[in-house]
Amino acid sequence: MLRLSHFAATGLLLLGLSTNLSAEELDMPPVPESEAETPVTEATAPGATEYSVQLPGRGMTMETVQNRFGQALETYPAVGEPPISKWVYKDFTVYFESEFVIHAVVNQ
Numbered sequence: 001m002l003r004l005s006h007f008a009a010t011g012l013l014l015l016g017l018s019t020n021l022s023a024e025e026l027d028m029p030p031v032p033e034s035e036a037e038t039p040v041t042e043a044t045a046p047g048a049t050e051y052s053v054q055l056p057g058r059g060m061t062m063e064t065v066q067n068r069f070g071q072a073l074e075t076y077p078a079v080g081e082p083p084i085s086k087w088v089y090k091d092f093t094v095y096f097e098s099e100f101v102i103h104a105v106v107n108q
Helices: 006-018 062-069
Strands: 074-079 084-088 092-097 100-106
Antiparallel strands (some): 074 084
């Protein structure tokens, strides 16, 4: 079995990493001003309809969700470890781990 010293192995690794450190340059056509000024949002994303629902984002706190979306119609207490709780709104349901959003889904 071949054994390399730490320094020899590090040198070989650095030599291998330094051989292909180049990038291609791509020529992209300019973006028309009308498209460049229109930010892509949930409502303007491809496939979105006028019925798109604004959802809480991952990592938002319970306090932020309540301040932004109001009082939930139903709340379910935390269960398990880590504690997972659920708040149900008219159009969506939010799942929390401790006090942070981990998932939000549109109600069917």
